[in-house]
Amino acid sequence: MTSIPFVREFDFEYGRCDQLSPLIRRVVAQNPGPFTYTGTGVYIIGTDDVAVIDPGPVQDDHIAALDKALDGQRVTHVFVTHHHLDHSPLAHPLAQKHGAKVYGFGPQNIAPTGGEVRLEAGDDVGFQPDIQVKDEQVFSGSNWSVRALHTPGHTSNHVCYALEEENTLFCGDHVMAWSTSVISPPDGHMGDYLRELARIRDKQYDRLWPTHGPAVENPSQFIQTYIDHRLQREEQILVQLRAGLSNIKDMVAVMYADVDKRLHPAAAHSVLAHMIHLVETDQVIAEGELDLQARYSLPVPA
Incomplete structure (x- = not known):
């Protein structure tokens, strides 16, 4: 089998807001586990009017950390990559607090029955965005623009978000530096996943920021090892x-x-x-x- 060059070490502290680039900050929620790795990395985009990607779980300490990071700023967009419980539950409470809207692709095509083998952190079955994004749709703030890319595979409603000013992709669970992504039918689909991996590879991003774990450097090469492995x-x-x-x-x-x-x-x-x-x-x-x-x-x- 192809050896994927996983990266598992990165510098973070729970609740701390880290400046990752001129336009990107991250707060990591304290919800580590076999599917979340060290926890949910919540990304804040922009400097004045900001967007938040994957707000994560509803936990008092996490909410307090985000409130501190967002103090004095206005959240205009809350983007969600997909409906799992480690990504979307805080989306609507955060948006309501700031008078923003929640953006995502919508509910999964096939709701869980409860009898399947649990391969993920769990489904946020009630999740529904305020605004359903379209593939390649662009959203803008005061000094940023984000392009939504519908990337089914891990789930049918998975979306990645590209920060165009930095040629960077927030890739949710589509690609991760620390592990392969779970693809589990009926909602997960391998054909879709392989096609969307190739699509992201060919876009030649400079860096990927997954929701869990460290960044993916040299994305095109890294994604090709993902494809080869599959x-x-x-x-x-x-x-x-x-x-x-x-x-x-x-x-x-x-x-x-x-x-x-x-x-x-x-x-x-x-x-x-x-x-x-x-x-x-x-x-x-x-x-x-x-x-x-x-x-x-x-x-x-x-």
């Missing part, structure tokens, strides 16, 4: 099919033999995302619904 995972699946395995559970036992078995259910959902993409691209045939119970095989050569 394509090699699909080749592993094809190898298992050639060996005669036909269901995802058996494939996971082989492909993830050196991984804690408690993580195999999550691995199975990742394999399912890849398998759906392989079926959609006519590389694999499915018997039955595209789910964990289906039997899969290679097409018979003509």
Whole structure:
């Protein structure tokens, strides 16, 4: 497998507002965990009239830290990358406090049923933006302009936001320096994800700021390793099919033999995302619904 050059170290303190560039500041919420890493990084864009990206969780200490960082400034836009509980819950309370609007793509296409393996921090099922953004739509403040890019894959409603004055992208959970992104059906879609990775790669941003963890430097090179890693995972699946395995559970036992078995259910959902993409691209045939119970095989050569 391609070795992704992960970066996991960065300088921060909970509640501290760090100046990252002339137009970017960040406050990290104290909600660390397996899906949030050190916590939610909330970005403040601009110097007078400002925008906030992914306000994060509703926590008293976090709210106090944001209030301190925003003292004397007017929030004009609150942007949300997607509907997970570590990103969007504080969006409406913060916007209401400042007389602003919440911007995002809207609710996910497929609401969670409650029975799926939990692969994320949880869904903010009631999230609905005040303003639904359009792909490539530009929003402006007193000294900044932000372009919204609809990037489905991690979720169907995921949006990245580009700060055009600095050729920088706030990429939510689409790309992270510390880990790969979770793609879990039915709302997550591997085909969409691979397409949007290539799109972001080709835009040649100077830097990416994920919502969790440190910045991604040399984004085009880094994203290409992300893509290579995913394509090699699909080749592993094809190898298992050639060996005669036909269901995802058996494939996971082989492909993830050196991984804690408690993580195999999550691995199975990742394999399912890849398998759906392989079926959609006519590389694999499915018997039955595209789910964990289906039997899969290679097409018979003509």
